[in-house]
Amino acid sequence: MTSTPRKYTLRAAALVASAAMVAVTVQTGSATAQPDAATGASAVALSAQQRVTAIKSAQAEAAGTAQKIGLGGQEKLVARDVIKDADGTVHTRYERTYEGLPVLGGDLVVHEKKNGTRTVDKATQAKIAVSTTDAAQPAASAKKSALSASAAEKNTKAEAKDAPRKVIWAASGKPVLAYETVVTGVQKDGTPSELHVITDAKTGAKLFQDETIETGTGTSSYSGTVPLTTTKSGSTYNLTDGARGGHKTYDLRQGTSGTGTLFTDADDKWGGGRQTAAVDAHYGAAVTWDFYKNVLGRNGIRNDGKGAYSRVHYGNSYVNAFWQDSCFCMTYGDGQNNANPLTALDVAAHEMSHGVTAATARLNYSGESGGLNEATSDIFGTATEFYANNAADKGDYLIGEKININGDGTPLRYMDKPSKDGASKDYWSSSLGNVDVHYSSGPANHWFYLLSEGSGTKTINGVTYNSPTYDNSKVTGIGRDKAEKIWYRALTTYFTSTTKYAGARTGTLKAAADLYGASSTEYKTVAAAWTAINVK
Incomplete structure (x- = not known):
């Protein structure tokens, strides 16, 4: 059985100086996203079984679809995801094969309106054909x-x-x-x-x-009171969240392989010692799940209602955390001298968002696509931090501001002016694809900030920002809530594995038109924000 969410006091001794005693409420329940759409084209929530049925139906019709969209006779479609809109439009994401071989970079999304009209977004416009499928090289x-x-x-x-x-x-x-x-x-x-x-x-x-294993760093471990949903088994409790797809949290005990040991407790009062990192990880997974469900209508990382799992105490003095799609899991190190586990909320939200990208657009983790992949995790990590509404760690547009990785109190990245970190780019240029993906994410992060808050100087939750534009234009933001819904819609409906910045502009404009109308202020501001980072 699943226990009722309660608040537990963490008894943590080995925390960095910036850690604070906090009390945070996790939002629970069956609420789904309210996309405040103006056009009726917003996605409707499908149950896990409805989604499975929709994918099976799409696969049954795949041969006919391939013919209708003009694919060659040697090509086949493999349905991977289906999104249905309130107005009857269906968006089906496919992988492609050629003579039975997987086509990497051949993914596409077919958009079919209720009246039968179709459009297609493809990862490549090239004709899929090779002279032979016999390899010359062994x-x-x-x-x-x-x-x-x-x-x-x-x-x-x-x-x-x-x-x-x-x-x-x-x-x-x-x-x-x-x-x-x-x-x-x-x-x-x-x-x-x-x-x-x-x-x-x-x-x-x-x-x-x-x-394919994306890494990142985040804030120090939380202490204080946080709510947990656990499961009782016999006379003991364990860290299984039955309210969120059965997400489990394990102890690797400084190992680097396997699942580890599921955390258990006799009285369901967690915290102190090795449990502290587990509580933070379990809590972080819960808040991330709730953000995606309650704000964006997504039912888990893969949108199938199934929870991932978390592993804490990885390795020896490992200063990082990572999402691994092959195990569908989050893993956290304990930091320098095994003293500061990297198990905070923004770590979970950033890394688990890599899992969402892997389940949707599968943006290649290289070049401009890799920058958009990283930006997606920064965007939704930031959105989740605001969603948590933690008075001791207020939402901001600074990435990793608590970990002091630079030794001088500065954050890892700045969304309002990315170049302030000394490496990230503020604007798009033709050489952006040659930049490390953590820095080529800069223009997309900048775009998100401008779309949310606008240009110029302002103070939000005690942090002062001053966001410039490439052409010295003035951008008036539409609010973070709308900006994150537009990015999510584009990611899940229009982006493909090879989407670059120009394609991201096109995809987000389509998303804004879907949600708010092609003549809306939101649509016009999306375009203005892209122009402001030199994507025209």
């Missing part, structure tokens, strides 16, 4: 190349357990027959590695690589 060569790529990243314990698989690479340039090899190992900071390497099956040249 799989062993692809494996060797992939291991070399992992070595170049300074990864250790690298191995490719599974044989390289043949694919069609269509994410950039002309589609070609290729191999995809997954190399596991350990990154130089102790984070696990799942490096996907694409090599040309004809020439052996490396075409692309993508590290």
Whole structure:
């Protein structure tokens, strides 16, 4: 059975100086998003079973759909997600195969109105066709190349357990027959590695690589009173949240593999010692779940009503946290000297939002798409922080402001003027795709701030911002609530794996038109905010 949410006092001794005694209320219940749409085109909430049924129905009709949208006879569609709007429009997200081989960068979204009118957003406009599906290069060569790529990243314990698989690479340039090899190992900071390497099956040249374990850092562990939903089993309680898809929290005990041990407690009064990090992680997962459900109408990370799980006490003095889609889990290190677990709310919200991206647009974690991927996590991490309404840690547009990673009290990133961190970019340029994804996220973060709050100087929750624009234009914000709904709509309905900044502009304009109308102030402000960061 699931116990009633209660408030527990944490007895934590090893907390950094900035940690505060706080009391936070988690919003629960069956409420779903209220998108304040003006057009009737907003998404309706589907139960987990309704979603499964809709995907099965789309798959049953996939062959006909492929023909109707003009795909070749050797191509097939694999339905992955379905969104239904109140006005009857259905948005179906597909992966594509060619002669039975996965087409990477071939994903697309079919939008079909109630009257049968269709439009399609594709990750590539190129025709999917190769002269042969027989590889000139052996799989062993692809494996060797992939291991070399992992070595170049300074990864250790690298191995490719599974044989390289043949694919069609269509994410950039002309589609070609290729191999995809997954190399596991350990990154130089102790984070696990799942490096996907694409090599040309004809020439052996490396075409692309993508590290699928995304990392990030956040605020120090909370202390004080926070609500938890736990489960009673026999005479003991454990950290299983039956109200949120069965999310579980485990103790890795400084290990780096496996699930760990589920936290249990005799009297359901949690906190102190090793439990402190578990309480923070369990709470963070709950608030993130509630934000997505109550604000955006999303039923869990994958929108299927199933909870992920959290692992705390990873490694020895590991100063990071990461989302891993292959295990559908969040993992937290204990920080320097194992004294400051990185288990706070903004860590959970940022990292779990990588899971939402993986379940929707699957933005490639490289180049401009990677920057948009990172920005998505910053945007929803910020949105969740505001949603929590924590008086001791008020919502702001600063990323990682509590961890003091720079040693001088400054945050990791600034959304109002990203370049203040010394590396992020304020505006789009043709060279942005060559920048590390944590810094190429800057323009999208800047766009979100401008859309939410506008340009110029202002103070919000005690923090003063001064957001500039590329063309010295003045932008008047529409409010964060509308901005986050527009980004979410674009991410889930229009973005694909290869979306770049120009495509993000197009997608968010479509989203704003859906929610508020093509002649609305919201639509016009979305366009103005993109122009203000040099995306025209």
